[in-house]
Amino acid sequence: ALELLRLYAGENGYVARMNVAGFDALRMAGTIVPLEPQGSIRLWETDTNTPRISASNILSGRGDPLLRNAIAIVDLSAVGLTQYLPTPARPARPGVDIHADAIGQMLAARYLVEPTQARTLERMWLALSGIVFIGLSGVLAQRVMLGALALALLAATPFAFGALEYSLQGVLYDPLQPALATILVAGFEGYALYRRSEQRRSTLARQFSQFLSPSVVQRLA
Structure with missing residues (x-):
């Protein structure tokens, strides 16, 4: 060429x-x-x-x-x-x-370019999505479907933004890293919520076991 x-x-x-x-x-x-x-x-x-x-x-x-x-x-x-x-x-x-x-x-004279601030924007989105998901984790823990929808939206946004910038201006961003990092943050936060819930349940079971029969405590837990 x-x-x-x-x-x-x-x-x-x-x-x-x-x-x-x-x-x-x-x-x-x-x-x-x-x-x-x-x-x-x-x-x-x-x-x-x-x-x-x-x-x-x-x-x-x-x-x-x-x-x-x-x-x-x-x-x-x-x-x-x-x-x-x-x-x-x-x-x-x-x-x-x-x-x-x-x-x-x-x-x-139309070329694909990777902006100098691309990595900064990708890290900013990762930090922002992580803060948003962690901040809403208490509410989303009681609503599993809503939490899954929020996670899918946060993970899909970098791909939608990258595709739009590519098609309109020929600008290249890497959506995979912030999307995967967001999923990992959500996974760690979900595991932390599960562990706290199990610890709370175990503490309540020990406290009630002093006054109630084991079968009743098991039903309450």
Whole structure:
């Protein structure tokens, strides 16, 4: 994709910017392309199908207006020859479509970015959801279904927020860590409530056993 874009722009080459972790960005034709440390770019996949033109039409001399001022990628559509690769959004996708999406996002200068404050926001949500769940644990302990609904809502919110930011602005957040941490906090809090309840029941049983028969104490417990 980078080489096709270089030829399309009429450039003789491109300049790579490095940092201590590896690659940082690529400058070509006045455009800065952010890179991962290993030299790859984050693919912003689209739902639009890449236009396809049969090679037989070109070889027979029939032109196509779609080729005017466009970047063409030659691909084999025969069974077993087309390369399929997994992407974050799809289990398998033709390699030509991946290159087309990469070229499109570089021409539009639209890139997936991870904000510098992403980790801070994720930790803040973890702390906030933990405080809310612990604060309401006394009420939710008597209402199991309401507690499960509150836990599901707190755990699903990071996923909904991350999906919305990704689809609208191409911003990346990690919803898995705060969601799992929220579930762990809820699990520990539920276990603590259970232990306190058992200790209270044991204390009451010992106190009443001094005045009542064991069968009556067992029914009261």
